[in-house]
Amino acid sequence: MTTDSPLRTQLRAALRSARRARDATAVAAIAGVLATLENAEAVPIDQAPSAGAIEGAPLGVGAADAARKVLTDAQEQQLFDVELAAWREAEETYRSAAPDRLPSTRHAIEVLEALRGG
Template sequence: MRARDAVRVSALRSALAALGNAEAVPVAERPRAGAVEQAALGVGAADTARRGLSEDDVRAVVEQEVAERVEAAAHLRAAGRPEAAERPEAEADVLRTLLESTPHHP
């Protein structure tokens, strides 16, 4: 049971990170105010509001995470490593279950 939880935790953490990245505002869109604030790194670099994601955006990000895992598993199987393909397949199943259990309102 613990091994199964590790797969769930890994899949969910990765999906949360992908959602966090999707909320990030591209560097070119950040407001610039002055000398230090114009630097790509340093003081003021993280002082930008995050983008809000719609339900459709969130669903699309999670679906992309599923697709990436399915593709990774296919590559591993094609390379003759079926045992290594089990983990991304299991993570894809976890995320699919999440998507299926969440009502979709188009």
């Protein structure tokens, strides 16, 4: 289960609004940031499960769930900035390689910049 940091709360609200508005570009940009945050919380698996060991499997809902890392607000903001930088890099690439993709890329950047606060 993820934590409800101020950034995630803001992103989830923006994602709901983008979905209601059927703004696919905004949905992709915001969902991408949320996925990055959740992936950063994953912990490495220490051991591979042994094949066929059903009788040793944990019982109950969530019994086999791994604990997640807890990110600080600063770490979340840093990951957000990395995602925004990736969109800006894509904009530079598309400027010469795929100009038809520039409008949607610029829109994604504008959405994320608004959520970032400029």
